[in-house]
Amino acid sequence: MELSEQIRQVFSYADQHQEEHINRLREAVAIRSVSQQKEFRNETIRVVNHFKxxxxxxxxxxxxxxxxxxDFPDGTKAPLPPVLLGQLGSDTNKRTVCVYGHLDVQPALKEDGWNTEPFELIEKDGKLFGRGSTDDKGPVLAWINxxxxxxxxxxxxxxxxxxxFEGMEEAGSIGLHQLIKSLKSTFLKDVDYICIxxxxxxxxxxxxxxxxxxxxVYFYVEVECAKKDLHSGVYGGAVHEAMTDLVYLLSKLTDEKNGRIAIPGVMDQVRPFTNEERTLLESLDFDECEYREEIGTDKLRFGDKVNILAHRWRFPCLSIHGIEGAFFGPGSKTVIPQKVIGKFSIRLVPDQDPDDIAAKVIKYLNDEFAKLHSxxxxxxxxxKGSRPWLGDTNDTNYNAAKLAIKNVYGTEPDMTREGGSIPVTLTFQEVTGKSVLLLPIGSADDGAHSQNEKINRKNYIDGCKVFAAYLxxxxIL
Amino acid sequence: MELSEQIRQVFSYADQHQEEHINRLREAVAIRSVSQQKEFRNETIRVVNHFKxxxxxxxxxxxxxxxxxxDFPDGTKAPLPPVLLGQLGSDTNKRTVCVYGHLDVQPALKEDGWNTEPFELIEKDGKLFGRGSTDDKGPVLAWINxxxxxxxxxxxxxxxxxxxFEGMEEAGSIGLHQLIKSLKSTFLKDVDYICIxxxxxxxxxxxxxxxxxxxxVYFYVEVECAKKDLHSGVYGGAVHEAMTDLVYLLSKLTDEKNGRIAIPGVMDQVRPFTNEERTLLESLDFDECEYREEIGTDKLRFGDKVNILAHRWRFPCLSIHGIEGAFFGPGSKTVIPQKVIGKFSIRLVPDQDPDDIAAKVIKYLNDEFAKLHSxxxxxxxxxKGSRPWLGDTNDTNYNAAKLAIKNVYGTEPDMTREGGSIPVTLTFQEVTGKSVLLLPIGSADDGAHSQNEKINRKNYIDGCKVFAAYLxxxxIL
Structure with missing residues (x-):
């Protein structure tokens, strides 16, 4: 199916007004809407008002x-940024599409290894660098453009x-799910399709x-050996150190040889890997060498495309993110940390349930700790915990998106899954009972959550066209 | 042996001029001479000039x-603070005592858990709080007072x-040992006794x-899995994560049940624990309950005085200080860190040698890493590495100090060892061939290297008297 002449006019306009559209992104990136750090809470509120x-x-x-x-663990509070609800058009002869996006970003500091200031949009070689450029301010602005x-x-x-549009996605979308549920018979009542x-x-x-x-599902493992940090010369040998217990417990989470999750029962609800899935994965446009190079490693856990993609998308995995309370700076501090909090999370797949997995993890770590007699x-x-999600790829929502991509890019899209969690997807589907579609516009190498996050100028502008064609x-379908 | 009337006059003067002496400490604490952090390098230079x-x-x-x-690991350089050499008196009929001290301090931030600003001297309940108050600006100023x-x-x-007086003790006294060696036949030639x-x-x-x-001996264990930090949703499962390897390796350093060092051969050169040592330790004025309470724990590695002290002083121990490069902040970041550096150190006792221990540690960790096929x-x-040290407690230097303490405090001193390292002690002894004495004035609960470091007003003022009596x-001995 072909596009109308009117939609082609919209495409031309978008092509001719790229600089305006990029300026919108520049203004949005400059707002330091880091939702995980309470010192930026005012900025997460400001960014919502900016988009309003x-x-x-x-x-x-x-x-x-x-x-x-x-409510923060230290007993303090801070206001949550409000959720922005918008409506454009109320023609009962038209279908209604609900668009979700988030305006907050991951933390970023130039010292983390950025080549440029993270909150200043800088274009280099057709790439627009800046925190939030691709996650998720760029895509939200593509809708607006x-x-x-x-x-x-x-x-x-x-x-x-x-x-x-919300301002807390990177910090667990606190309160959003409750709000969406409360909108079921009002704001969301007449929604036909959801696009994210x-x-x-x-x-x-x-x-x-x-x-x-x-x-x-995300975990904190807390071990405390003293009421204050101690000098390892003065106290070392006398104290049973918290770090010793913690690294031992963290080392028991995965099999040291292959990285598989070692917590009993955690794999029980994982659906069997079918031949159909294997065939789909084999067909996808994915270059494992390029992927390895982008990561910057000689060898991944698996060497072949099917296993790499299967372990990113349809098998669970466990990552240890870091330790709060231990020495983290450069140099050689001789401290025995008083209290250390190991942080790790497990990515879940159908039919794993966050509460069931959490119960198993907590039991296992308590058992392992008990063995230490510490x-x-x-x-x-x-x-935080969020369930995995799978959509139906043969409805109008998905078919419209396939045609949009075909018309903008001249190719069939890959049908993919994602390894990350966007918990709101599941909430929208459960509350509305309608089809939810994930329609990405950014490229695989955009580096969301990483240093030097970017969106390609071409993806940003073409994203606007894909959305127009999709609507x-x-x-007409 | 009794003190002369003149020395008693000096004591009275010190008692009557406490506020002046405390003001000297206030001025010194206000200088942020943190030697481990290069952004404070100018302050470490300023503090040396201040004492000059x-x-x-x-x-x-x-x-x-x-x-x-x-030279910093990132390729940059910064000037080292100079060493201050001073001389007061050159009467060939008098003995010459060389005093060593350091003017730099450990890092400190109010956010680390200090009750007061660390670089502002604040007195509360007879305690003078401030970074460097006891380690080591206070003792140096007691000499000056x-x-x-x-x-x-x-x-x-x-x-x-x-x-x-040096400005780099907390950062490994870079260059000092070479300087002391070079002073052997000049500045240090006529020194009879050394006091620290x-x-x-x-x-x-x-x-x-x-x-x-x-x-x-301090170690960095570096594991790298990618050229940038990765989103655990997008990459988790595909990447063999650096943190998994690192926590495994760190967990192999000690026996998880009792904290003993698990590295083969590391205990081989530790001298046998004698009955005489046991008797000495039993005689010391040490309250294990008070010690436990000060640390803030219900149970230490050992319950009895002899074992607590033996493991602080005459047995080696291993402490894991932290991890550089992993997530360390509050909150729940879902990052796979690209490169993580585990930091740990081993405290050494006679007759362990840092180079020998380092060779064993490096071989062991390489062997363990090889087993992972990562x-x-x-x-x-x-x-950094420094050797352990033992002095001869029956020479004039030690006898003068015993008498000084007896006269100021009316009690025999405890003869103790320390768990920490002051590498310069060994250097002074080896270069001069003379007796080195460690004459502390601070109390056990001063919290050097910790939050809320302090020196008691009484210890600070009495320290000045002990030094006068010692000289x-x-x-006369």
Missing amino acids: TILESLGATCQLRELGNE MIDSFKKCSIPIPVNLKFV SDSYWLGLSRPCITYGLRGN PNKFKVIKM YFIS | TILESLGATCQLRELGNE MIDSFKKCSIPIPVNLKFV SDSYWLGLSRPCITYGLRGN PNKFKVIKM YFIS
């Missing part, structure tokens, strides 16, 4: 929904649009549509 | 000895004094003299 102003300038009706306070292009061309948008652009292509050149996500204080805490096909 | 001015105002002849640059008190009373100091006050009493009330120190990059680096007995 933009949406209203394009004719949308907006409301801010307050979510109350976040799309609306702007329709408006400037005086062409009606072929569907009604609704927006749910907060993931990435599989490779560098062929677009994809994503129909599955892993869940996640005098130290010990605690495992389950932090067109939604309206 | 003070010594000169008291009539000493001073010189600054430059040590060149420090002693000289000032002699001068103000117009009483001649009974010995010639020499000073070696950079350790602590065993308990809270009875003073001690320290005749042994452990050595130390694709990651791996490296163990030996950083008197040196001159």
Whole structure:
């Protein structure tokens, strides 16, 4: 199926007004909306208001929904950024698409190894570098650029649009799921399809549509040996050190030889790996050498495409992220840390359940700690948890997206899954009962959550076109 | 043996001028002379000049000895603070005592858990809180207060004094050992005794003299899995994570059940624990309950005084200090760190040798890493190393100190060893061939290297008296 002439006009407009669209991204990146660090909480509130102003300038009706306070472990509180709900069009003859995006970002410091200031959008070789450029300010702005292009061309948008933009995604979307549930019979009642652009292509050149996500469950393992940090010369030998217990416990989480999860029962609910899945994975446009090079390693856990993708998408994995409370700086400090908190998480796949996995992890670590007969204080805490998700790839929502990509890029999209969790996906599906689609516009090498995060100029501009074409096909299929 | 009337006059002066002496400490603490962090390098240079001015105002002849640059792992350089050499008196009829001290301090941030600003001296309940108050600006100033008190009373100091004050002790005394060697036949030629006050009493009330120190050897274990930090959702499962290897390797350093060092051969050169040593340890004024309470734990590695002290002083121990490169902040970051550097050190006792121990550690970790068949990059680096030391407790130097303590405190000192390393002790002894004495003035609960470091007002003022009496007995024994 082909695009209409009107949609082609919208494409031309987008091509001709790239600089304006990039300036929108520059303004958004400059807002340090880091949701995990409470000192930036004002910026996460500011970024929501910034996008409200933009949406209203394009004719949308907006409301801010307050979510109350976040309670921090140290006993302090801070207000959560409100959720921005927007609506553009209410023609009962049109279908209604609800777009979700997030306006907050991961922490970033130039000292972490960025080549440029993370909160300053800098273009180099067709790449737009900056924290949030691809996760997720760029994709949200591609929707906004799309609306702007329709408006400037005086062409009606072929569907009604609704927006749910939040400011806490990188910090667990506190309060959002409750809010979405509360909108079931009001704001979300007439929504037909849901579209989320907060993931990435599989490779560098062929677009994809994503129909599955892993869940996640995050743990803190806390060991305390003293009420203050101690000098290892003065106290070393007398104290049963917290770090000794912690590294031992962390070392028991995975098999040291192959990295497989060593916690009993955790693999029990993982669905068997089918031949159909194997065939699909074999067909995908994925270059394992390129992937290895991008990571910067000579050897991954697996050498072949099928295993690499299967272990990224449809098998669980465990990552140890770090230790809070231990010495972390450069140099050689001779400290015995008083209290250390090991942090790790497990990515979940169907049919694993976060609460069931958490119970197994907590039991296992308590058993292992008991074996040590350590005098130290010990605690495992389950932090955030989210379930895995799989969509139905043969409905109108997915078909419209496939046609949009075909028309913009001249190729069929790869049908992929993602290793990360976007818990809101599952919430939208469960609350509305409607199809949820993940339509990424960023490339595999964008480096979300990493140093030197970027979005390619071409992906950013073409993203706007894909969204326009997607809405067109939604309206005619 | 009793003190002379003149020395008693000096004591009275010190008692009556406490506020002046505390103001000297206030000024010194305010200088952020953190030697491990290169951003404070100018302050480590400033503190040396500050003490030069003070010594000169008291009539000493001073010189600054430059040590060149420090090379940092990132390829940058910074000038080392110079060493301050001072001389007061050159009467060939008097004995000459050389005093060593250091003017640099450990890192400190209020956020680390200090109740007050670390670089502001604040008195509460007779305790003078501030970074460097006891380690080692307070003891150095007690020497200076002693000289000032002699001068103000117009009483001649009974010995010639020499000073070696450095600004890099907490960062491995780079260049100092070479400098001391070079002074053997010049500045240090006529030195009879060496006195260092950079350790602590065993308990809270009875003073001690320290005749042994452990050595130390510090290691970095580096594992690298990628050229940048990775999102654990996007990459988790595909990558053989560096943290998995590192926590495994760190967990193999000690026996998880009792904290004993698990590296083959490391205990081979440890001298047998004799009955005499056991008897000495049993006699010491040490309250294991108080010690446990100060640390803030219900149970230590050992329950009895003899084992606690033996494992602090005369057995080696291994401490894992932390990990550089992993996530360390509060919150729940889902990162796979690209490169992690585990940091640990081993405290050494006679007759362990740092180079021999380092060879065993490096071989062991390389063997353990090889067993993992990991694709990651791996490296163990030996950083600083220092040998253990034992002095002869029956010479004039030690006898003068015993009498000084008896006269100031009315009690025999405990004869103790220390678990920490002061490598310069060994260097002074080897270069001069003379007796080195460790004469602490701070209390066991001072918290050197920890949050809320302090020196008691009483210890600070009495320290000045102990030094005066010590010099008197040196001159008459």
